[in-house]
Amino acid sequence: MAINKSKSIKHNGSKLFVFEKDQNFSFLGKRLFIIFGKRGQTRGLHAHRKHNQYLICVNGECEVTLDNGHEIKKVILKSPEIGIEIKAMTWSKQVYKKKDTKILVLCDHTFKERDYIRDYLIFKKIVNEKKKEKPNILITGSLGHIGSYLIHNKDFVKCFNQIYLIDNLSAERYVSLFNLPKYGNFSFFNIDLPNHFVKKIVKKSDIVLHLAATTNAEASVNLKGKQKKKNFLSTIEVANLCCKYNKKFIFISSTSIYGSNKGIVDESCGKSDINPQSPYAVSKLKEENFLQTLQKKYNYNNFVILRFGTIFGYSIGIRFHTAVNKFCFQAATNLPITVWKTARNQKRPYLSLVDACRALIFITKNKMFNGEIYNILTNNYTVNDILNVIKKNRKIKVKLVNSRIMNQLSFNVSNEKIKSDSFTFIGSLKEEISNTLKKFSNLNQ
Numbered sequence: 001m002a003i004n005k006s007k008s009i010k011h012n013g014s015k016l017f018v019f020e021k022d023q024n025f026s027f028l029g030k031r032l033f034i035i036f037g038k039r040g041q042t043r044g045l046h047a048h049r050k051h052n053q054y055l056i057c058v059n060g061e062c063e064v065t066l067d068n069g070h071e072i073k074k075v076i077l078k079s080p081e082i083g084i085e086i087k088a089m090t091w092s093k094q095v096y097k098k099k100d101t102k103i104l105v106l107c108d109h110t111f112k113e114r115d116y117i118r119d120y121l122i123f124k125k126i127v128n129e130k131k132k133e134k135p136n137i138l139i140t141g142s143l144g145h146i147g148s149y150l151i152h153n154k155d156f157v158k159c160f161n162q163i164y165l166i167d168n169l170s171a172e173r174y175v176s177l178f179n180l181p182k183y184g185n186f187s188f189f190n191i192d193l194p195n196h197f198v199k200k201i202v203k204k205s206d207i208v209l210h211l212a213a214t215t216n217a218e219a220s221v222n223l224k225g226k227q228k229k230k231n232f233l234s235t236i237e238v239a240n241l242c243c244k245y246n247k248k249f250i251f252i253s254s255t256s257i258y259g260s261n262k263g264i265v266d267e268s269c270g271k272s273d274i275n276p277q278s279p280y281a282v283s284k285l286k287e288e289n290f291l292q293t294l295q296k297k298y299n300y301n302n303f304v305i306l307r308f309g310t311i312f313g314y315s316i317g318i319r320f321h322t323a324v325n326k327f328c329f330q331a332a333t334n335l336p337i338t339v340w341k342t343a344r345n346q347k348r349p350y351l352s353l354v355d356a357c358r359a360l361i362f363i364t365k366n367k368m369f370n371g372e373i374y375n376i377l378t379n380n381y382t383v384n385d386i387l388n389v390i391k392k393n394r395k396i397k398v399k400l401v402n403s404r405i406m407n408q409l410s411f412n413v414s415n416e417k418i419k420s421d422s423f424t425f426i427g428s429l430k431e432e433i434s435n436t437l438k439k440f441s442n443l444n445q
């Protein structure tokens with residue numbers, strides 16, 4: 001259900017309300033009807049199996065209740081400026097509140113009685129059956145920066161039936177479990193990977209999204225012994241189980257496995273363009289290679305490797321080690337923004353959380369489990385590009401510092417491969433920075 005406003009044009013005392021396809025409604029109309037309602041009357045009380053409608057109250061006042069089986073919304077329509085798209089499989093009811101209330105309805109099909117569901121219990125039964133057709137997903141590392149965005153995102157949550165969450169709470173993002181959407185079926189397991197208990201959950205899942213990792217690339221330089229191998233061992237365990245039980249596996253790798261400064265690198269680049277600079281990135285590459293070994297050895301192709309750019313954008317489990325978020329935190333707390341000496345004009349790949357989530361939905365819906373690798377990034381930016389956006393929101397001071405991994409080369413990564421499968425990137429650095437800074441809105445202004 002989408003509620004939106006028309007374009008209204010005033011001319012010589014008269015008013016014109018314009019509703020357009022794609023701006024207001026998403027379909028081509030085939031039928032139009034007008035209802036002259038009686039005050040106090042209730043109409044509707046049905047859902048359509050496949051047909052979509054767009055509803056405008058051209059006169060009077062009407063209370064519209066919309067129920068998609070997951071949530072119920074009430075909207076009062078009392079101006080011809082507002083329209084509502086009522087999508088297929090939405091139970092709707094209209095109560096005519098005033099005398100002379102008139103409703104105009106545009107439909108994408110001609111009348112067919114068989115498209116109507118007039119019994120609410122049957123409607124609920126169909127919704128529940130459709131829900132069961134959805135896959136179960138296991139998300140490891142689900143409380144982190146990316147995971148917490150996904151499990152609070154309506155479009156993502158609605159793609160799945162059961163959502164199993166695993167996290168060892170090493171990052172202490174307990175808050176990510178607050179206020180999970182009520183239309184999702186979540187179960188949480190406090191598990192530290194690798195751990196034999198995960199086998200039970202993998203068996204119950206159709207898709208495994210593997211996010212669990214110790215993620216601070218800079219700090220990974222100082223990891224020792226078991227901690228150093230933990231990311232690798234966790235991925236090996238989960239990948240082996242997915243291979244054994246032929247589950248769909250989404251492995252989140254990183255564009256930090258590149259390190260070439262020779263123009264733009266893509267997924268098909270040679271070994272000379274693969275140059276991971278931190279133990280974190282070295283491990284990601286080893287984990288990718290392990291999956292490719294399973295592919296060769298067992299003909300296991302039911303996986304996809306997504307090389308994510310550095311994430312920007314707010315989620316409830318946000319972390320602040322990475323460039324954009326860290327700079328936002330420093331700007332908001334009046335600290336100097338620490339920039340690695342050589343990094344100001346270096347380009348690096350970045351990914352907005354909005355696009356990360358949309359890409360995961362796209363991969364799942366289009367069943368792109370084909371043993372392929374895709375670069376997932378909104379754009380390549382320099383540190384200066386990021387600082388310029390922050391400067392528009394806050395006063396900043398910049399301090400140049402040394403870093404053990406600052407000799408990492410500048411690199412530009414191509415996102416053409418996934419785009420050629422008709423995926424579009426829509427994330428905005430400007431919007432995400434402004435959203436993140438707004439979270440600190442009462443601080444040091």
Ligand SMILES: NC(=O)c1ccc[n+]([C@@H]2O[C@H](COP(=O)([O-])OP(=O)(O)OC[C@H]3O[C@@H](n4cnc5c(N)ncnc54)[C@H](O)[C@@H]3O)[C@@H](O)[C@H]2O)c1
Nearest residue numbers: 141144145146167168170171193211212213215308310311
């Ligand atoms: N954020 C980025 O910029 C970025 C970029 C590229 C790739 N990635 C990858 O995406 C994934 C998620 O990143 P994020 O930013 O959400 O990281 P994050 O650090 O915010 O979250 C990782 C989560 O995994 C959990 N975890 C860590 N080790 C675990 C283990 N052994 N067992 C169970 N849980 C464990 C942590 O408690 C944390 O909640 C990681 O694999 C990361 O390498 C992230």
